[in-house]
Amino acid sequence: MPKIGPMYTKTWLVIKDDSKRTFEVCGQTTNSNAFTNEVYAMQRAGMNISGATPPITNKASSKDLIKVAAYKKEDGLYNRLQLQYREIVMKSDDHY
Numbered sequence: 613m614p615k616i617g618p619m620y621t622k623t624w625l626v627i628k629d630d631s632k633r634t635f636e637v638c639g640q641t642t643n644s645n646a647f648t649n650e651v652y653a654m655q656r657a658g659m660n661i662s663g664a665t666p667p668i669t670n671k672a673s674s675k676d677l678i679k680v681a682a683y684k685k686e687d688g689l690y691n692r693l694q695l696q697y698r699e700i701v702m703k704s705d706d707h708y
Contacts, residue, residue: 623665624678627651627690631660634686637675640668654693657700661693 625638625647641647644665651663664680672678 622668624668624672624675626664626666626678626680627693628662628664628680628683629660629686629689629693630662632686633683634689635680635683636686636689637678638690640675654697657697657704659693659697659700 622640622642623644624640625644626635627638628635638647647663647665651661654661666672666678
């Protein structure tokens with residue numbers, strides 16, 4: 613009997629700006645830990661954002677097919693949020 617290795621499911625990385633009701637599909641991965649940690653850090657800094665990691669399926673095989681109800685797509689959202697987070701951290705006394 614052939615040996616079967618662990619099964620890794622690929623997921624999309626979706627970041628949402630809950631204040632502006634916009635989202636961007638950032639890419640795909642088999643391990644979303646770094647993305648999830650980054651979203652959590654931004655939330656702790658006071659940013660009104662959220663992240664989602666839906667599985668890649670036949671219905672969502674292309675990032676252009678990803679839809680988020682009541683949100684519109686914003687190209688460059690992830691970069692904008694990263695810059696905003698960097699500014700917050702640099703102004704804070706709590707950064708490492």
